[in-house]
Amino acid sequence: MPKPYVPNDKWSQRAAKEGYRARSVYKLIEIDLRYHLLAPGKRVLDIGAAPGSWLQYASEKIAPTGKVLGLDLKEIEPIAENVVTRVVDVSDLDRVTEAIFSMEWDKVDLILSDIAPNTSGVKDVDQWRSIELNQHIAAIAWKHLRARGTVVMKVFRGKDFDAFTHELKTKFSRLKVMSAAASRDRSREVYVVCSGPILASGK
Numbered sequence: 001m002p003k004p005y006v007p008n009d010k011w012s013q014r015a016a017k018e019g020y021r022a023r024s025v026y027k028l029i030e031i032d033l034r035y036h037l038l039a040p041g042k043r044v045l046d047i048g049a050a051p052g053s054w055l056q057y058a059s060e061k062i063a064p065t066g067k068v069l070g071l072d073l074k075e076i077e078p079i080a081e082n083v084v085t086r087v088v089d090v091s092d093l094d095r096v097t098e099a100i101f102s103m104e105w106d107k108v109d110l111i112l113s114d115i116a117p118n119t120s121g122v123k124d125v126d127q128w129r130s131i132e133l134n135q136h137i138a139a140i141a142w143k144h145l146r147a148r149g150t151v152v153m154k155v156f157r158g159k160d161f162d163a164f165t166h167e168l169k170t171k172f173s174r175l176k177v178m179s180a181a182a183s184r185d186r187s188r189e190v191y192v193v194c195s196g197p198i199l200a201s202g203k
């Protein structure tokens, strides 16, 4: 039986104590500890970034020379000098491209996405919406990621998951799937980590 939703669990309490805007920061910390993705000087795009805990963590890890661009449907309160945020819908590739070019970046080193659809409570529908959003993330990564860059995507597992990862394997040279300890016990979310976009012309 899945465990019931606990709104004020240990991760939320820890986030409040450590000054992070959301409990999800501990998922990024775990991903970063495993794959060593964030380092000083990196150009990072964070999609589905509100309220901003991933931006807070990334901003510290890439300082002093790196920058993070955070995109979301919602406004994000200012974080730090090396963080720029924009209100953009991820399905609008032209607006995403515009936002990236406004940073004067040619290519991005790392794309992080913790994007989640508004959940309906109907498992198959929510899972499909998550896949749809991630198809946009994959298209952005394919267009904007540098050749040896990495993209991290949060995906809800379900019947379309295998077809999606199969499609990703045709576009990226490496793919790993990990679950994070801070994901709620009842959650079916996993993080798909892809690197090396195939056919990308980036540096």
Ligand SMILES: C[S@@+](CC[C@H](N)C(=O)[O-])C[C@H]1O[C@@H](n2cnc3c(N)ncnc32)[C@H](O)[C@@H]1O
Residues within 6 Å of the ligand: 021, 022, 024, 025, 047, 048, 049, 050, 051, 052, 053, 054, 055, 071, 072, 073, 074, 088, 089, 090, 091, 114, 115, 116, 117, 118, 133
């Ligand atoms: C789980 S939250 C991200 C939490 C964030 N990683 C943090 O640490 O604060 C998921 C975000 O995805 C955003 N989102 C959902 N659909 C989107 C879309 N089409 N375009 C951009 N952002 C979207 C939501 O607005 C929400 O803020």
